[in-house]
Amino acid sequence: MLHKASRIPTVLVTGSNGQVGFELRRSLVPLGRVVALDRKACDLTNIDVLRDVVRSVRPDVIVNPAAYTAVDKAETETELAFAINGTAPGVLAEEARALGSLLVHYSTDYVFAGTGDKPYVESDAVGPLSVYGKSKLAGEQAIAEAGGAAIVLRTCWVAGAHGGNFAKTMLKLGRERDSLRVIADQFGAPTTASLIADVTAHIIDRAWLHGDRMEFPGGVYHLAAAGEASWHGYATEVLRYAASKGVELKVDPEAIEPIPATAYPLPAPRPSNSRLSTRKLRETFDINLPAWQQGMHYLLDQLLP
Ligand SMILES: NC(=O)c1ccc[n+]([C@@H]2O[C@H](COP(=O)([O-])OP(=O)(O)OC[C@H]3O[C@@H](n4cnc5c(N)ncnc54)[C@H](OP(=O)(O)O)[C@@H]3O)[C@@H](O)[C@H]2O)c1
Structure with a gap:
């Protein structure tokens, strides 16, 4: 019996070398032809x-994890941040609308x-x-103004196997330093890049x-792993798990010193409350979001020797 040939959809991914972009190259493959482009391309x-890129690829879906993320x-690089995070997503939304395609974009808890x-x-x-x-808020607004089919996934505290992140930094410092001081009065949900990529697919x-x-x-929509932690709780879990897997640490995971954010001033202020309710996403798309520790253990299993 002959089956009607169906057209394979094309998915265009930007920022393919970022934490989320790298995982999208894996998670989107079963959907169709993935055209994943890095910053150079x-x-x-x-x-x-x-x-020009969008018009020549003519994707059915554009996924945009590329961003200026140096918080x-x-x-000081305000103009560049707004060009990449504010203007470009609006352009992608315009191009997606012209093609009748879907745009998937990522935003952040930092809009609050x-x-x-x-x-x-x-x-x-x-x-x-x-x-x-x-x-990032300017990007959300530009997408809304462009109209067309678009979904914006606001996420937080992202960590992936590819690229730099807090979990990797804690693993490194836990091996090198005699003591660690970590902020204990900011809260969010550590969320793996692979979870974000899987939910996107x-x-x-x-x-x-x-x-x-x-x-x-x-x-x-808000997309984050279930549960919450402070940076201090997050660091403790990372080092506890590493120790349980036989990694030699100089820092005792139970002896990480909790400090207030005021003791670790940074150029850009961070929100104290990065908790995101994910009910809308879970109920609209029938999605189960695992506890953050589950994703973190899976990530650490990839990172640990
Ligand atoms: N990381 C977090 O904790 C976090 C939290 C909340 C929301 N988000 C959002 O989640 C999304 C994915 O974040 P991520 O952690 O995967 O970020 P990431 O690892 O920093 O990756 C961003 C990617 O964007 C690329 N990029 C930067 N400037 C570009 C340009 N001008 N043109 C094209 N590509 C460019 C980078 O290229 P290079 O590889 O060449 O540098 C990098 O591959 C972003 O929208 C981010 O704002 C992230």
């Missing part, structure tokens, strides 16, 4: 090239002021404290490629 500061440097201790829901008032947060597959496009529930 698709520079978000060059709008003409960006438009402290953004305080981080007051209180309740998990933020998507409709809560924004109030970024830093240039980075403001530039699930949404695209179920809701866009095999769903009713007229009914596609676009908009902003």
Whole structure:
């Protein structure tokens, strides 16, 4: 019996060498033809090239994990941060709309002021404290203004096997230093790049490629692992797990000193409360989000010798 040949969808991924971009190269492969481009092949500061790339690839879906993520440097490189995080996502949204394609973009807990201790829901008032947060908010707004089918996944405290992150830094310092002091009054959910990439693939597959496009529930969603921790709790879990796997540490995981954020001043202010409510995402797309420790253990299993 002959089956009707179906067209294989094309998915364009920017920033393919970042933490999330790297994992997307794995998670999106079963969906179709993945065209994953790094900064050299698709520079978000060059709008003409960006438009040309999208017009020549003609993707069914654009996934945009590329971003200016140097939070402290953004305080002085304001223009560059806004070009990459603010202007370029709007251009991608315009191009996606012209093609009738879906844009998937990532944003951050830094769009909030981080007051209180309740998990933020998507409709809560924004109030970024830093240039980075403001530039990411500008990207969200540019996408909304462009119209078309788009989904923005706000995430937090990302760690992946590829690229630099807090978990890797703690592993390194735990081996090298005699003592560690870590901030204990900022809270969020450590979220692995692989979880973000897997959820992205699930949404695209179920809701866009095999769903009713007229009914596609676009908009902003919060995506983070379940549970919460302070940076201090996060560091303790990383070193405890490493020790349980036989890694020789100079620092006793139970002896990491908790300090207030005021004792570790940085150029860009950070939100104290990075808790994100993920109920909307879980209920809309039937997604289970595991406890952050589960993802972290899986990541550490890849990182540990
Ligand atoms: N990391 C976090 O904790 C965190 C928290 C909340 C939200 N997010 C958001 O999650 C998304 C993914 O973050 P991530 O952790 O995967 O970031 P990442 O590891 O820093 O990766 C960002 C990627 O963007 C690329 N890039 C930078 N400037 C570019 C340009 N002008 N043109 C094209 N590509 C450019 C970088 O290229 P190079 O490899 O050449 O540098 C890098 O590969 C971003 O939207 C970020 O804002 C991240």
